[in-house]
Structures are given as structure tokens and as C-alpha cells.
Amino acid sequence: MYFAHLPAGYITSKLFVKKFEISKVRAKTFISWGMFGAIAPDLDFIYYFVDHGKHHHHQYFTHFPLVWLVLLLLSLLAWLLDFHRGQATALAFIFTFNGFIHTLLDTIAGYVLIFAPFADMNKPVTLAHYFPWDEGFLELFVILWALYLWKKDQILGMFSKMGSSLDMIE
Numbered sequence: 001m002y003f004a005h006l007p008a009g010y011i012t013s014k015l016f017v018k019k020f021e022i023s024k025v026r027a028k029t030f031i032s033w034g035m036f037g038a039i040a041p042d043l044d045f046i047y048y049f050v051d052h053g054k055h056h057h058h059q060y061f062t063h064f065p066l067v068w069l070v071l072l073l074l075s076l077l078a079w080l081l082d083f084h085r086g087q088a089t090a091l092a093f094i095f096t097f098n099g100f101i102h103t104l105l106d107t108i109a110g111y112v113l114i115f116a117p118f119a120d121m122n123k124p125v126t127l128a129h130y131f132p133w134d135e136g137f138l139e140l141f142v143i144l145w146a147l148y149l150w151k152k153d154q155i156l157g158m159f160s161k162m163g164s165s166l167d168m169i170e
């Protein structure tokens with residue numbers, strides 16, 4: 001998956017932002033951290049250059065779904081135990097949640113070591129063969145969904161204007 005991680009991060013952050021209003025975190029900050037989490041696993045590209053491309057970048061720990069799942073559960077636990085409902089635990093949750101979603105999306109689009117570091121590292125897994133859409137269509141769907149959420153008010157306003165002008169024709 002190439003282009004849809006950032007829009008996917010926007011979608012999940014936008015869907016969660018109201019639930020975390022209790023943490024008094026600004027919506028923009030929450031969404032920004034969520035979008036950063038959505039691309040954080042790809043920071044292993046830096047190591048890819050150090051390594052001179054000896055490994056596929058999905059072989060680094062930042063692409064291990066189990067790593068993100070553990071971080072996500074820890075951040076959720078921290079948020080639940082944080083009785084002050086501080087901003088830091090809300091931001092940690094959305095960051096790690098989107099990191100985890102990134103690894104799932106990569107599993108749909110390509111190969112990921114889903115049981116690493118516990119299982120055989122040389123057996124990457126993909127869901128691409130079971131998914132009814134090809135990768136490009138999935139990316140397009142995610143991008144269009146994010147655009148819709150971003151411009152929802154304008155889109156709905158445009159349709160209601162179109163509706164009222166159609167009323168005038170009748």
C-alpha cells in the first residue's frame with residue numbers, strides 16, 4: 001500500500017475524535033497524531049537505506065503487527081487507568097491504533113510477517129488472495145472515503161443546494 005495510509009489515518013482519527021472529547025484534546029492535534037501513527041511503520045525506510053536494501057522493509061520490527069498490537073493494548077490500558085483523561089494517553093491510543101491499522105492494510109496489499117518476532121521470520125503472510133478488490137481499488141476507496149469525510153459539510157451543502165434548485169425547476 002502506497003498512498004492510502006495517510007488517508008486511512010485521517011478516517012480512523014476522524015471516527016474516534018468525538019469519543020476522545022473527554023480528554024480535552026484538540027481535534028486537530030488528535031487527527032495529526034493519528035495521521036503520524038498511520039505512516040510511522042514506514043519510518044523503517046530510513047533503516048532500509050542504512051541496510052542498503054538487503055531486506056524488504058516489511059521485515060523490520062516497525063512492520064510487525066504484534067508489536068503494534070501490544071503498543072495499542074498498553075496505550076488503551078494507560079488511557080483507561082488515566083482517571084484525569086489526559087491528552088497524552090488519548091494521543092498514544094490513536095497513534096498506536098493507526099500504526100496497527102497500517103500493518104493490517106499492508107497485509108491486504110502485500111506480505112507481512114504477522115507472527116513476528118515469535119514465528120518463523122521467513123514466512124510472510126498476505127490476505128491479498130482472499131480480498132475481493134485489488135490494491136489499487138482499495139487505495140482509491142480509502143482516499144475517496146477520506147476526501148468525503150474531509151469535505152463532508154461542503155459536499156452535503158452542495159447536494160442540498162442542487163436539490164433546492166431542482167425544486168425550483170419543478
Ligand SMILES: [Zn+2]
Pocket residue numbers: 041042063102106
Ligand atoms: Zn508499510
